[in-house]
Amino acid sequence: MPRGALSAAIREYLTKHPGSTAAEVAAKLTTKGFTLKSNSLIYDIKSKMGKPTNRKQKKTSAVFDALKAAKVFVDTVDGEKNAVEALQCYQKLIN
Numbered sequence: 120m121p122r123g124a125l126s127a128a129i130r131e132y133l134t135k136h137p138g139s140t141a142a143e144v145a146a147k148l149t150t151k152g153f154t155l156k157s158n159s160l161i162y163d164i165k166s167k168m169g170k171p172t173n174r175k176q177k178k179t180s181a182v183f184d185a186l187k188a189a190k191v192f193v194d195t196v197d198g199e200k201n202a203v204e205a206l207q208c209y210q211k212l213i214n
Contacts, residue, residue: 125153129164141165 128151130142141158148155193202
């Protein structure tokens with residue numbers, strides 16, 4: 120059996136039968152010739168399926184942090200109009 124074949128079979132079965140329990144998955148895969156020592160691999164794969172990757176979470180977090188910083192800036196200069204004026208002055212300084 121090639122490396123990762125069991126994990127792929129578990130993912131495939133869970134995709135087709137999302138509500139099945141780990142015992143049901145193990146029983147079905149055993150009939151297909153796979154050997155499982157325990158249900159822990161099934162639990163691990165089932166818990167990770169459908170969750171976003173860390174890369175997406177970090178990107179979303181960075182955007183959210185930037186928006187929070189922008190809000191703090193606007194509150195610090197007492198409103199959006201003053202924030203725009205401050206940013207225009209900053210732009211003149213750096214150009």
